[in-house]
Amino acid sequence: MAALKEEETLSLAETTVDFAVKKGADEAEVFIYQGLTTSIAIERGQIAKSSRIIDQGLGVRVIVNRAAGFAYTNVLNKKVAVEETALKALKSAKASKPDPDWKGLPSKKPLPHVKNTFDKNVLMLSADDLVKTASTMLEAAEKTDTRVFPIEGGVGASYLSRALANSNGVLGFDSGTVVKCSLAALAREKGEVTPVCFEFNVERSCNVDPGWVGEEAARLAVSALKAKRAETKTTKVFLAHFALQQLFYYTLMNAVKADYVQRNQSALQGKIGEKVASENLTIYDDGLLDGGLHTWKFDGEGVSQQKTLIIDKGVLHSFIYDNYTAKKEGKESTGNAFRAGYLSTPNVEPTNFHLLPGKKSPEEIIGEIDDGLLVYSLQGAHSSNPASGEFSVVASPAWKIKDGQIAHAARGVMLAGNVFHVIKNVSALAHNERKIGSLVAPWVLVENVKVIGK
Secondary structure (H helix, E strand, O other): OOOOOHHHHHHHHHHHHHHHHHOOOOEEEEEEEEEEEEEEEEEOOEEEEEEEEEEEEEEEEEEEOOEEEEEEEOOOOOHHHHHHHHHHHHHHHHOOOOOOOOOOOOOOOOOOOOOOOOOHHHHOOOHHHHHHHHHHHHHHHHHHOOOEEEEEEEEEEEEEEEEEEEOOOOEEEEEEEEEEEEEEEEEEEOOEEOOOEEEEEEEOOOOOOHHHHHHHHHHHHHHOOOOEEOOOEEEEEEEOHHHHHHHHHOOHHHHOEHHHHHOOOOOOOOOOOOEOOOOOOOEEEEOOOOOOOOOOOEOOOOOEOOEEEEEEOOEEOOOEOOHHHHHHOOOOOOOOEEOOOOOOOOEEOOOOEEEOOOOEOHHHHHOOOOEEEEEOOEEOHHHOOOOOOEEEEEEOOEEEEEOOEEEEEEEOEEEEEEHHHHHHOEEEEEOOOEEEOOEEEOOEEEEEEEEEEO
């Protein structure tokens, strides 16, 4: 895997901005994304295929009379293609209506230093190296228990770079690496088949543990055997990492985005300074988190990423902003303009949404629960209502907690409620924090959750 040249990328971004301005743009911005990914896929317990994807492209955003236009291309090595893209963006802007809320692109500011987001050893990984990693993961699962059947998963290594230039003097380049391995498995015994149990490990370095992923996916699958039906009641629910990420991604994370607040689609609107959660809960959006999966020097508009306090011991402190939503309120962007690549303009998203952990182990917290549920994953969280926070989800896999111990697997479990009720009823956080997507969090214990047995 070969790294791409920083100087060429920055030069291309700057010259394209200059071209757009010369052709009539009041303001111009160019975002260049380059990605190299090698991956190994696991299907039905076998290493099925290897793939290598090279994705690169350039997006041009221009402003003419407060109207925005956007166009993109994946042809970076031909000047005419890049210039045509800029002209398309100009044409689009001229055909669009002016936005009275537009107050300009970001201005130039110093960029921060970030830690542990790039590992040169990732660039050296070959497909054969990744096959060995996948094999280690599969063997670990199969050795754990003969009743386990790995279904799907994979291993991947990526190099990513991003560059941005705008007509206000913003110019930046950053690169990073990602390595991930994942495995989904089920267990079978005497005609019973468990739900799919999933585990994974993602890091910005080569420091992943495929053996642990395989063993843990298998252990979860076996522990999901001999499930008993859940009863309908209001009880304590211990949300593991995946369940928490699935629930918060579609509810709480949207509620703290400034664009949702400004469109009256957030239940937290107008509540800055108010107690909205348990005092056990402190949340930062930390774009500079050491080794964070979404840690970069700058966001999708070239604004420095930062650490923003969202909830402080239950009190709502701030929302997250991109440049546009911040300037609408006369504020500074919090560095939360997100781009998945070069294909679109930025939107407001969290970076590393960090729930500060507690001091007890998950086992210690379980030992203090007389009656409750441990929930690993949720199905249907995407249908939650981001404006009201209402959710109704299937909890699978899940386990019954009785008298301080995991008693047995539970099936037919549904959880219903409101995420803003959930965060007010957080009674404990474990110390086992992990990075999952844009969430960095430990397991979280919630009181008074409505459980519906099917």
